Amino acid sequence: MTNQEWLYATKPTRGTLFLRTFLPYQMWRFLVLNLKMIGIIRRSHGGGE
Amino acid sequence: MSRIVVLGAGVSGHTAAAFLRRWLSKRDEVIVVSPQPTYNWIPSNIWVGVGLMGKEQVTFPLAPVYRKANIDFKQARAVALFPEGKGVDPQPLVEIEYTAPDRSGGHELVKYDYLINATGPKLNFDATPGLGPGKNSVSVCTADHAVEAAQLLAEKVERMRRGERQRFVIGVGHGGATCEGAAFEYVVNLEFELRARKVRDKADILFLTNEYEVGDFGVNGVHINRGGYVTPGRIFAESLFAERGIRWITKAHVRGVEPGLAHIETLDKGLGEVEFDMAMLLPPFTGVGIRAYGRDGTDRTSDLFAPNGFMKVDADYAKKPYREWRAKDWPRFYQSPAHKNLFAAGIAFAPPHPISEPHTNAEGLMISPAPPRTGMPSAMIGKAVARNIADMVSGSPGPAHAASMAEMGAACVASAGANPFTGTAASLTVFPIVPDFERYPEYGRDTDATFGEIGLAGHWIKILLHHLFLHKARMRPGWQWIPE
Numbered sequence: 001m002t003n004q005e006w007l008y009a010t011k012p013t014r015g016t017l018f019l020r021t022f023l024p025y026q027m028w029r030f031l032v033l034n035l036k037m038i039g040i041i042r043r044s045h046g047g048g049e
Numbered sequence: 050m051s052r053i054v055v056l057g058a059g060v061s062g063h064t065a066a067a068f069l070r071r072w073l074s075k076r077d078e079v080i081v082v083s084p085q086p087t088y089n090w091i092p093s094n095i096w097v098g099v100g101l102m103g104k105e106q107v108t109f110p111l112a113p114v115y116r117k118a119n120i121d122f123k124q125a126r127a128v129a130l131f132p133e134g135k136g137v138d139p140q141p142l143v144e145i146e147y148t149a150p151d152r153s154g155g156h157e158l159v160k161y162d163y164l165i166n167a168t169g170p171k172l173n174f175d176a177t178p179g180l181g182p183g184k185n186s187v188s189v190c191t192a193d194h195a196v197e198a199a200q201l202l203a204e205k206v207e208r209m210r211r212g213e214r215q216r217f218v219i220g221v222g223h224g225g226a227t228c229e230g231a232a233f234e235y236v237v238n239l240e241f242e243l244r245a246r247k248v249r250d251k252a253d254i255l256f257l258t259n260e261y262e263v264g265d266f267g268v269n270g271v272h273i274n275r276g277g278y279v280t281p282g283r284i285f286a287e288s289l290f291a292e293r294g295i296r297w298i299t300k301a302h303v304r305g306v307e308p309g310l311a312h313i314e315t316l317d318k319g320l321g322e323v324e325f326d327m328a329m330l331l332p333p334f335t336g337v338g339i340r341a342y343g344r345d346g347t348d349r350t351s352d353l354f355a356p357n358g359f360m361k362v363d364a365d366y367a368k369k370p371y372r373e374w375r376a377k378d379w380p381r382f383y384q385s386p387a388h389k390n391l392f393a394a395g396i397a398f399a400p401p402h403p404i405s406e407p408h409t410n411a412e413g414l415m416i417s418p419a420p421p422r423t424g425m426p427s428a429m430i431g432k433a434v435a436r437n438i439a440d441m442v443s444g445s446p447g448p449a450h451a452a453s454m455a456e457m458g459a460a461c462v463a464s465a466g467a468n469p470f471t472g473t474a475a476s477l478t479v480f481p482i483v484p485d486f487e488r489y490p491e492y493g494r495d496t497d498a499t500f501g502e503i504g505l506a507g508h509w510i511k512i513l514l515h516h517l518f519l520h521k522a523r524m525r526p527g528w529q530w531i532p533e
């Protein structure tokens with residue numbers, strides 16, 4: 001099975017793939033992502049009220 | 050004493066009812082009318098649809114929750130509104146038809162002082178011949194649909210284990226469908242599960258979408274600030290597919306589905322056919338078909354509702370070219386212009402126009418996503434409407450708390466495989482949901498707040514959200530502090 005589009009798609013490097021499930025890094029990202037999401041939620045509430 | 054009737058116990062209506070009960074006095078009445086006996090945390094239907102969760106993990110009975118919270122629950126569907134009353138009585142009414150087994154089919158006229166229509170979508174499978182459960186494709190829009198999808202998937206896995214190749218077509222089943230994000234989640238979860246069940250090499254997976262590019266998601270895509278470039282979301286979506294060996298067809302309308310065969314039409318390649326062994330295709334949405342009548346019985350449906358059945362609110366519905374669309378066309382208070390005590394929240398309100406640039410085929414059929422109203426805005430709108438009604442009950446002249454989708458952001462976590470150690474999810478934030486090119490001339494959004502990343506942390510957040518939102522919906526201690 002081939003797909004022309006796959007040739008032109010950006011693919012993650014081995015390093016990127018490794019970091020996606022590397023526990024210490026992901027624990028850090030868990031914190032960062034939560035803060036980013038809370039930021040958006042706050043801003044949305046602030047903008048609306 | 051005031052009586053507030055909430056139609057629909059989904060994300061939007063349930064949030065509105067819970068906050069109304071909290072903010073109104075004991076003398077005021079809150080009534081919820083909804084046809085299903087259970088609440089469904091719909092985002093987790095994706096995991097039911099791949100066999101990782103049972104129906105009971107994403108649903109719970111509403112009656113005990115409402116009984117405890119002192120909210121009156123009527124298991125019924127709304128069929129007609131009489132916003133000016135009926136005959137000589139000027140008291141506004143809603144006609145409901147019971148669906149509870151003990152009263153099934155019985156009608157009642159329920160009086161209201163304020164009414165919130167949060168009835169969500171009608172799943173319009175009929176728009177495409179042969180589409181949908183009971184016909185030739187499955188869906189994950191309801192928990193029952195998702196259970197059926199999981200059963201079919203299990204059957205296909207068995208075939209693959211016996212050495213048969215199987216073709217999966219996942220996506221949307223009509224050119225005007227919405228909810229591409231859910232289809233996207235399902236296809237990557239399905240691929241992950243096939244790997245987990247060690248049959249991936251026997252599967253051909255195709256994503257079929259009405260989006261102009263993958264990663265559009267009905268919000269005209271997102272531009273993500275990443276690695277020193279502002280990068281279109283398409284790059285990340287295509288990357289995810291290419292990495293997982295998923296093919297994709299964009300700009301597609303499904304003209305019909307036969308057993309094992311979908312007839313499609315794309316904007317760039319015309320007519321075509323796609324064969325499949327399992328197709329999960331989400332339907333387009335319309336309003337649920339509530340009628341509206343004047344006091345003398347004249348049909349006023351077209352005054353209150355847009356032709357697609359969604360309720361008209363304080364938006365600018367004037368038809369204008371795409372380039373003239375403005376963020377301020379979008380509603381802020383979700384109040385009916387015809388009746389000040391009538392509101393629509395969540396998917397039930399009529400959007401003024403699509404968010405993605407519309408494209409049509411030669412016959413004038415739109416092949417581009419309808420605007421999504423995902424969980425976070427639906428809940429925030431429900432809460433803002435509840436706040437405004439509570440204020441109006443206490444004497445405020447009108448609504449003051451706005452919740453425009455052009456002024457709020459969204460945080461989305463799209464599961465890309467469920468496993469506590471090897472799973473991943475794409476975490477996305479956008480601000481605002483509806484692009485505002487007056488405030489952010491280049492992309493319509495604040496690229497500092499628009500963000501995306503794939504990883505295990507996203508999966509943990511998704512699991513956390515599943516439990517938090519079910520806790521909130523069950524109105525368990527502290528529910529009011531969990532953000533929407």
Ligand SMILES: Cc1cc2nc3c(=O)[nH]c(=O)nc-3n(C[C@H](O)[C@H](O)[C@H](O)COP(=O)(O)OP(=O)(O)OC[C@H]3O[C@@H](n4cnc5c(N)ncnc54)[C@H](O)[C@@H]3O)c2cc1C
Nearest residue numbers: 057058059060061091092127168169231395396422423424
């Ligand atoms: C498979 C899937 C996955 C999704 N995943 C995500 C996600 O990950 N994140 C996200 O943010 N959003 C997601 N969404 C979108 C999200 O589910 C919706 O945004 C949300 O459910 C909209 O809330 P609502 O209250 O407007 O409508 P609904 O949740 O659909 O609720 C409508 C309610 O009205 C009731 N009703 C219907 N007809 C009547 C009637 N005539 N009278 C009275 N009541 C009626 C229904 O029974 C229901 O209780 C997903 C959607 C799908 C289909």
